[in-house]
Amino acid sequence: MSATTTSTEIRPFRVEVPQADVDDVLDRLARTRWSPEIPGAEEAYGVPVGRVCAWADHWRTAFDWRALEARLNAYPQRVTEIDGQQIHFLHVRSGRPDAVGLVLTHGWPGSVVEYLDVIDPLVAAGYDVVVPSLPGFGFSGPTVEQGWGVQRTARAWVELMRRLGYERYGAVGNDGGSMISPEVGRLDPEHVVGVHVTQLFSFPSGDPAELADLTEEEQAALAQLGWFWENLGAFNVLHSQQPATVGHAIVDSPAGLLGWNGQLFMDVDPEFVVANAALYWFTGTAASAIRFYKDTATQGPAPEGPTTVPIALLGSTHDFFGIRRFAERDHANIVRWTVADTPGHYAAHQAPDVLVADVVAFFDGLR
Numbered sequence: 344m345s346a347t348t349t350s351t352e353i354r355p356f357r358v359e360v361p362q363a364d365v366d367d368v369l370d371r372l373a374r375t376r377w378s379p380e381i382p383g384a385e386e387a388y389g390v391p392v393g394r395v396c397a398w399a400d401h402w403r404t405a406f407d408w409r410a411l412e413a414r415l416n417a418y419p420q421r422v423t424e425i426d427g428q429q430i431h432f433l434h435v436r437s438g439r440p441d442a443v444g445l446v447l448t449h450g451w452p453g454s455v456v457e458y459l460d461v462i463d464p465l466v467a468a469g470y471d472v473v474v475p476s477l478p479g480f481g482f483s484g485p486t487v488e489q490g491w492g493v494q495r496t497a498r499a500w501v502e503l504m505r506r507l508g509y510e511r512y513g514a515v516g517n518d519g520g521s522m523i524s525p526e527v528g529r530l531d532p533e534h535v536v537g538v539h540v541t542q543l544f545s546f547p548s549g550d551p552a553e554l555a556d557l558t559e560e561e562q563a564a565l566a567q568l569g570w571f572w573e574n575l576g577a578f579n580v581l582h583s584q585q586p587a588t589v590g591h592a593i594v595d596s597p598a599g600l601l602g603w604n605g606q607l608f609m610d611v612d613p614e615f616v617v618a619n620a621a622l623y624w625f626t627g628t629a630a631s632a633i634r635f636y637k638d639t640a641t642q643g644p645a646p647e648g649p650t651t652v653p654i655a656l657l658g659s660t661h662d663f664f665g666i667r668r669f670a671e672r673d674h675a676n677i678v679r680w681t682v683a684d685t686p687g688h689y690a691a692h693q694a695p696d697v698l699v700a701d702v703v704a705f706f707d708g709l710r
Contacts, residue, residue: 351506356420356431356482358412360625365408368597368624372399375598390609395602401613402597402621411618414459422482423506425499428491431455431482432475434507437466443536443706444471444509446500446527450518451582451632452604453689454481454622456615457517460695461702468703475503477519477635481622485631492639493519494646497526510534513706517541517691519635525674528652536709537653537678539702541690543665545673553669564666571663578606582636590630600629610661610687655679655705657698661687679705 377392385391418433433455436442445465449457455474462472476483478491478499500523504512513536516524521540528535546568547553557565572579581589593600600620608616623629654677658664664682671677681701685694 350424353421353423353506356422358415358420358482360408360412364625368621369403371597372403375399375596377598390602390606394609395598395605398601398605398613398616398620399598402601402617406614406617406621408621408625411456411621415455418462420482423503425502425506426495427488428478428486428499429483430475430478430499430503432473432503433462434474435462435466435472437469437471439469439471442469442471443710444473444504444507444512445702445706446473446475446504446512446514446524447691448475448500448514448516448520448523449477449480450516450520450522451480451635452607452619452623453518454619456618456622456692457689458691461691461699464695464699465702468699468707470703470706471509473504473507475500477632479631479634480628481626484626484628486634489634490638490642492635492637492642493522493526494642495638496635497523497530500527501531504531504534511536513537513539513709515539515702518688522639525650525654526646528654529646529650532652535652537655537706538650539655539657539705541657541659541688541698542663543654543656543670543674543677545665545669547669561666561668564663568663575606578603579636582633583640584637586633586637587630590633593629594627597624600624604629607688611689611693615689615692649673649675651675653678653705653709655701656681657690657701658682659685659687659690659694661685 380392385393418435420433422429422431447458449455455476458474465472478496479486512534514524514527521542522544524538524540528538589603593603600623604620605616623632654674656665660682667680683697685697687693690698
């Protein structure tokens with residue numbers, strides 16, 4: 344993999360993992376020491392060992408890293424230094440002279456792999472596509488200093504799109520990208536034509552009056568959110584407080600990495616699970632990626648006032664997507680609110696046609 348750039352220069356990049364590293368991870372997986380379980384109680388304690396065994400077996404016997412490497416290298420990739428950090432990104436131009444650029448942002452435990460199925464359709468629709476790896480993730484990592492949370496990343500994306508020459512661009516995001524993308528719009532409203540996300544993370548402020556007249560649908564959304572935090576939210580607390588504590592394990596054990604990252608991949612095909620884990624593994628960024636939560640939690644006070652650029656939501660019936668009354672408190676210009684019956688959290692991978700159609704419909708209306 345190419346060396347870190349030390350200027351504002353934008354340089355070509357190719358993924359080239361040494362064969363010794365590919366062989367090493369397969370050997371480590373074959374020698375995994377599995378944890379014992381209480382019969383019949385697997386799901387009660389977290390990601391069950393049987394599921395991680397299946398993912399590890401898929402990695403060893405079916406997953407082809409070289410095929411994924413070739414798929415990434417089929418697209419133009421670049422690196423540039425922004426605010427002291429190497430930033431890696433895919434950049435695919437449509438050839439349209441007046442093309443609007445779209446910067447697509449993933450979250451954890453995802454990666455640029457999340458968006459591979461939507462690049463070609465968006466380019467065919469006349470949009471330039473920029474898919475950066477978050478600082479500390481994949482080929483944009485590990486991070487070399489503290490502070491790479493939502494706000495700093497959003498500032499980096501504004502600089503990236505400026506550096507690429509886009510006078511008009513849109514921000515698209517999922518998961519952590521759904522937090523970063525609205526902030527890109529807040530920071531650069533003169534150039535951001537719109538923001539499209541799959542979640543709007545706006546929550547009650549604590550004022551009991553806000554909860555007095557919730558609709559049935561809003562109550563159900565709050566209940567879904569409550570269930571998630573009570574049953575699956577431990578990772579967020581640990582990442583936000585002591586990410587290094589688990590980081591030691593997941594950078595040393597590929598099975599441990601599968602188990603930890605896999606807690607939010609329960610409803611996704613094993614190829615996708617392994618592809619994302621492999622990218623973390625070969626770049627040594629499993630620990631630096633989860634620092635994103637700590638850096639976001641300690642980044643200082645949130646910006647005051649709502650965002651103002653046009654925002655579109657494409658939520659999923661099988662994922663928490665937001666509660667509109669709270670979202671409208673934080674975002675003053677929500678112009679599109681769609682909830683689709685898609686499989687889950689990773690729309691760009693699980694329902695790429697649905698996501699592309701919604702993104703194109705939204706941004707076509709803003710050209």
